[in-house]
Amino acid sequence: xxxxxxxxxxxxxxxxxxxxxxxxxxSDVSVMIGGQGGDGTLTVSDLLGRYFRKKGxxxxxxxxxxxxxxxxxxxxxxxxxxxxxxxVKSHVxxxxxxxxxxxxxxxxxxxxxxxxxxxxxxxxxxEPHSAGFPFATLVGGPLGQPIFKNTAAYGALSVxxxxxxxxxxxxxxxxxxxxxxxxxxxxxxxxxIGRKVALSAPGVENRFSLTSGDAHDxxxxxxxxxxxxxxxxxxxxxxxxxxxxxxxxxxxYLQQYLPAFGGVVRQAxxxxxxxxxxxxxxxxxxxxxxxxxxxxxxxxTEGIGHAxxxxxxxxxxxxxxVGPSTxxxxxxxxxxLSHLANLGHGEYPxxxxxxxxxxxxxxxxxxxxxLAERWRLPVILLLDQALCQNTTTSARFDLSKVRxxxxxxxxxxxxxxxxxxxxxxxxxxxxxxxxxxxxxxxxSEVTGNEHDEWGHVSVNPANRIKMMTKxxxxxxxxxxxxxxxxxxxxxxxxxGIIGFGSTSGPILEAQGLLQHRGVPTRYLQARTxxxxxxxxxxxxxxxxxxxxxxxxxxxxxxxxxxxxxMPWHHAKLRSVVKYDGFTFRAPEIVSAMKEGA
Amino acid sequence: xxxxxxxxxxxxxPGCGDxxxxxxxxxxxxxxxxxxxxxxxxxxxxxxxxxxNFLEINGIHALHGRLLAQAVGVKxxxxxxxxxxxGGDGDGYAIGMGHFMHAFKKNASILxxxxxxxxxxxxxxxxxxxxxxxxxxxxxxxxxxxxTALSIPAPNFIARTFSxxxxxxxxxxxxxxxxxxxGRGFAFVEDLSPCVTxxxxxxxxxxxxxxxxxxxxxxxxDRKAMFRLCLETTESGRIPIxxxxxxxxxxxxxxxxxxxxxGPGPVRTDIELAPNLPAYQKLLSGLA
Numbered sequence: 089x090x091x092x093x094x095x096x097x098x099x100x101x102x103x104x105x106x107x108x109x110x111x112x113x114x115s116d117v118s119v120m121i122g123g124q125g126g127d128g129t130l131t132v133s134d135l136l137g138r139y140f141r142k143k144g145x146x147x148x149x150x151x152x153x154x155x156x157x158x159x160x161x162x163x164x165x166x167x168x169x170x171x172x173x174x175x176v177k178s179h180v181x182x183x184x185x186x187x188x189x190x191x192x193x194x195x196x197x198x199x200x201x202x203x204x205x206x207x208x209x210x211x212x213x214x215e216p217h218s219a220g221f222p223f224a225t226l227v228g229g230p231l232g233q234p235i236f237k238n239t240a241a242y243g244a245l246s247v248x249x250x251x252x253x254x255x256x257x258x259x260x261x262x263x264x265x266x267x268x269x270x271x272x273x274x275x276x277x278x279x280x281i282g283r284k285v286a287l288s289a290p291g292v293e294n295r296f297s298l299t300s301g302d303a304h305d306x307x308x309x310x311x312x313x314x315x316x317x318x319x320x321x322x323x324x325x326x327x328x329x330x331x332x333x334x335x336x337x338x339x340x341y342l343q344q345y346l347p348a349f350g351g352v353v354r355q356a357x358x359x360x361x362x363x364x365x366x367x368x369x370x371x372x373x374x375x376x377x378x379x380x381x382x383x384x385x386x387x388x389t390e391g392i393g394h395a396x397x398x399x400x401x402x403x404x405x406x407x408x409x410v411g412p413s414t415x416x417x418x419x420x421x422x423x424x425l426s427h428l429a430n431l432g433h434g435e436y437p438x439x440x441x442x443x444x445x446x447x448x449x450x451x452x453x454x455x456x457x458x459l460a461e462r463w464r465l466p467v468i469l470l471l472d473q474a475l476c477q478n479t480t481t482s483a484r485f486d487l488s489k490v491r492x493x494x495x496x497x498x499x500x501x502x503x504x505x506x507x508x509x510x511x512x513x514x515x516x517x518x519x520x521x522x523x524x525x526x527x528x529x530x531x532s533e534v535t536g537n538e539h540d541e542w543g544h545v546s547v548n549p550a551n552r553i554k555m556m557t558k559x560x561x562x563x564x565x566x567x568x569x570x571x572x573x574x575x576x577x578x579x580x581x582x583x584g585i586i587g588f589g590s591t592s593g594p595i596l597e598a599q600g601l602l603q604h605r606g607v608p609t610r611y612l613q614a615r616t617x618x619x620x621x622x623x624x625x626x627x628x629x630x631x632x633x634x635x636x637x638x639x640x641x642x643x644x645x646x647x648x649x650x651x652x653x654m655p656w657h658h659a660k661l662r663s664v665v666k667y668d669g670f671t672f673r674a675p676e677i678v679s680a681m682k683e684g685a
Numbered sequence: 686x687x688x689x690x691x692x693x694x695x696x697x698x699p700g701c702g703d704x705x706x707x708x709x710x711x712x713x714x715x716x717x718x719x720x721x722x723x724x725x726x727x728x729x730x731x732x733x734x735x736x737x738n739f740l741e742i743n744g745i746h747a748l749h750g751r752l753l754a755q756a757v758g759v760k761x762x763x764x765x766x767x768x769x770x771x772g773g774d775g776d777g778y779a780i781g782m783g784h785f786m787h788a789f790k791k792n793a794s795i796l797x798x799x800x801x802x803x804x805x806x807x808x809x810x811x812x813x814x815x816x817x818x819x820x821x822x823x824x825x826x827x828x829x830x831x832x833t834a835l836s837i838p839a840p841n842f843i844a845r846t847f848s849x850x851x852x853x854x855x856x857x858x859x860x861x862x863x864x865x866x867x868g869r870g871f872a873f874v875e876d877l878s879p880c881v882t883x884x885x886x887x888x889x890x891x892x893x894x895x896x897x898x899x900x901x902x903x904x905x906x907d908r909k910a911m912f913r914l915c916l917e918t919t920e921s922g923r924i925p926i927x928x929x930x931x932x933x934x935x936x937x938x939x940x941x942x943x944x945x946x947x948g949p950g951p952v953r954t955d956i957e958l959a960p961n962l963p964a965y966q967k968l969l970s971g972l973a
Binding site for chain 1: 686687688689690691693720721722723725727735737738741742743744745746747748751754755756757758759760761762763765766783784786787944945948949950951952954956957958961962964965966968969972973
C-alpha cells in the first residue's frame with residue numbers, strides 16, 4: 089500500500105458522519121470507488137469525471153482491476169484539480185465502497201479529513217466520518233434491479249460535494265442518452281434516490297466543496313486512443329495485432345477509425361503473425377503498426393530483428409505491463425526498456441520513442457511512422473499501462489504540426505529514369521531508395537539473411553562489414569531527427585531528475601512539492617530513449633550535481649542504460665524505482681529522493 | 686530498362702524436385718501473363734524457400750515459418766498484386782503450423798506452395814513433420830496436409846502435385862493462380878518434391894501416387910467425398926494427388942475482397958494530409 093498511509097492521523101473513536109460542519113474547500117480532490125468487478129465502480133468514476141470536467145477541472149482517472157471479466161476486487165479513482173495533473177493523488181479524500189473489502193483496502197489511503205460513503209445493504213462499518221446507505225435495496229424495489237446502486241451512489245456523492253443539481257442531472261442524461269429511454273429514466277430515478285437519502289442524513293450535505301477551473305475545450309483521453317488517432321492521421325493504413333492487456337484498445341479504436349480511410353485492421357492468430365503481417369504490408373508499401381505488451385513483445389522480437397535487417401519500416405507500440413512472463417496483465421510497469429534496447433539476437437538498429445502524455449502519444453506516433461519510413465527500420469513506441477489506459481484531461485490534438493515524410497520512396501516516374509534499382513543501395517547516411525512491388529519495370533528482393541545491395545544473400549566478409557555499417561550507423565545519422573527531450577524547472581537547479589513515459593505526471597508534481605520546500609529541481613523528460621541522446625543528456629548531467637532517475641522497474645533500467653552510455657557520469661546517477669504494479673505518487677518520489685540524498 | 690536484381694543460379698542439388706516447381710511457377714505465370722513487377726513471391730526458410738532468388742520477381746525471404754503471415758500482409762495491403770508463398774514441409778507444417786491452419790480460415794487470395802520432401806534437407810536430413818515412421822529414427826506418424834486442409838470448412842482451392850509430373854503441376858498451378866486472381870480465396874498446393882540427397886523418393890512416389898480424378902466418386906466440390914477418397918487412398922498405401930477441393934461457390938470470397946472491397950487498398954490510398962484533412966478534423970472533433 090501507499091506510504092501515504094503513514095501520514096494518516098488517528099481517527100476519533102466514533103462512527104457515522106458526525107455533526108454538520110462547514111464545507112472543506114478543495115482545489116484538488118481524489119475519489120476512490122471500490123467494490124466487486126461488476127458493481128459499476130467504473131460508471132461512478134466516469135460520471136464524476138464528467139461532472140468535474142463540466143466545472144472546468146483537470147481530470148485524471150485510473151483503475152485497479154483484476155484480469156478477469158467479473159468479480160474480484162476492483163476500484164476506480166478520479167482525481168480532479170484546478171491545475172494540470174497526470175498522477176494519482178497521494179491520498180483519497182472520499183472513498184465510495186460497495187463492499188467491506190473496498191473499505192479495508194481503501195481506508196489505508198484515506199486522508200485525515202477523508203470520508204467513506206458506502207452501500208450498507210450487506211454490511212456495516214464502525215468508521216468515523218462515514219455514512220452508509222443501502223443503495224442496492226433502495227433502488228432494487230422501485231427500479232426492479234439493484235444494479236442502479238452505482239448511480240444512486242453518484243447521487244449521494246453529489247450531495248456530499250454540494251454539486252449543482254441541474255449539472256449533476258445533465259451528466260446522467262449525457263451518459264445514458266444513447267442507451268435509450270428506459271435506461272436513462274431508471275438512472276435518473278436512481279440519482280434522485282441517492283440524493284434524497286443523502287440529504288436526509290446529518291453531516292453529509294456540503295461536506296466538501298470544490299473550486300471551479302478553467303480547463304475548457306480540452307478532451308479526456310488515453311494514450312491508447314491518442315496512439316490510434318496519431319496512426320490514422322500519420323497515414324497509417326495497415327494494422328495487425330493480437331488482443332493483450334493493456335494494448336488491446338489501440339486495435340479496437342483502429343477497427344473503429346481505419347476502414348473509413350481505406351485502411352485495414354486485422355486481428356492475427358498470434359503476435360508472430362501480427363508482426364509478420366505488418367512486415368508484409370509494409371514491404372507492399374503501406375504505413376503500418378502493431379501494438380502489444382510484454383509477452384507479445386517477446387514473440388515479436390523475432391520479426392522486429394527481421395524488419396531491421398531486411399530494412400522494412402514498422403512501428404511497434406509496446407504498452408508495458410508488469411513482467412516477466414504473464415506478470416500482472418492489468419498493472420503498471422516500465423520494465424521492457426532493457427529488453428527493447430538490446431532486442432533480439434544479433435545487432436541491429438532501432439529507435440525507441442517514449443511519449444509522456446496523450447498529446448505526446450499522438451505526435452510521436454506520427455513521428456514514428458515518418459522515422460520508420462525515412463530510415464527503413466523498426467521504431468518502437470515505449471508506452472506504459474498508466475499512460476495507455478488512464479484518462480487524462482488533455483489539449484486537443486494539433487493537426488497543423490502533422491507532416492508525412494515517406495523518405496526516399498520512388499515514384500514510378502522517377503524509377504523509370506533510373507539506370508539501376510538496388511533495394512539496399514549504399515549511401516552516405518545508410519538510407520536506400522525504395523520502390524514498392526507493382527512499380528513497373530523493377531522488383532524488390534528483400535531478405536533477413538545478410539545480403540548485397542541487390543538483396544541477394546551474401547557471405548562475403550567485405551560486404552558484411554559494409555552492410556552492418558550501413559544499418560548500424562543509421563542510429564548515428566538519424567540523431568538530429570529524433571524527438572528531443574523536454575526540460576522542466578529552473579536551468580540553474582543543481583538537483584536533476586530524469587524519467588520517461590507516464591512517470592512524468594508524478595515527477596512534475598514532485599517538482600512542485602520540492603520547490604515548495606526550497607529545493608529547485610530540473611527534470612529531463614526523455615522522449616527518445618534509444619539510441620540514448622547523449623548530445624542532450626550529457627550536458628544536462630553536467631549542469632547538475634546529482635540526478636535521480638525515476639522509473640517503474642526493479643533494476644533501474646534507464647539509469648543502467650545511461651551509465652552504460654555515459655560511464656563518466658556514473659557517480660551522479662541515483663535510481664528511484666517502484667515495481668509494485670502501481671504508479672508513483674508525488675510524495676513517494678520526494679521521500680525517495682530525500683533518502684537517496 | 687531499369688536493372689533490378691538478377692536471378693542467381695539455384696542452390697539446389699541436381700535432380701531436386703524443387704526445379705520442377707520453379708519451372709512450373711514460371712510457366713504458369715507466363716501463361717496467365719502476370720507482369721513480373723506485379724508478382725510477389727514470399728519464400729520460407731529451407732532449400733525450397735530460396736526459390737524467389739531464381740526468378741525476376743519481387744521476392745521476400747521471410748522468417749522461418751512466417752511466410753504466410755507476410756504473404757497475407759502483402760495481399761491485404763495491395764490486393765492488385767499476385768502473391769505466392771513457397772516453402773518446405775518443415776517450414777509450413779512444423780514451425781509455421783499455426784499460420785498454416787489460419788491461412789485456410791483467413792482465405793486471402795494467395796497461393797501457397799509447399800515443396801514436401803519429408804525431410805529437413807538444408808540442415809542435412811533430419812525427420813520432418815511429414816517423415817514416415819522409421820525415417821531417421823522418427824516415431825511420430827506423418828502429418829497429412831491434404832486431410833487437414835479438407836477438414837477446415839472454408840472455400841479454398843486445395844491440390845497436390847508431384848514433381849515427377851510437371852505437366853499436371855503447371856495445369857494445377859495455373860488454375861490456382863487464376864483462382865487467386867479472381868479474388869476467390871486461398872489456394873494451397875502441396876508438391877511432392879523429392880530430396881535427392883537425403884530422401885530420394887522419386888521411384889517410390891512414382892509407383893505410389895494415384896490421381897484421385899481417376900477414382901470413382903471423384904467430385905472436388907464435395908468436401909466429404911474428397912476427404913473419404915483421400916483417406917481411403919492413403920490407408921491403402923497410395924499417395925493421392927490432383928485437385929482435392931474446388932469450391933462450389935464462384936464468388937469473390939477472398940479476405941482482401943471482404944476488407945478492401947472495390948477500394949484501392951492501404952497502399953494505393955492517398956495518405957497525404959491535405960486530402961484527408963476534413964475527415965481528420967471531423968474525427969478529432971468527436972473527442973470530448
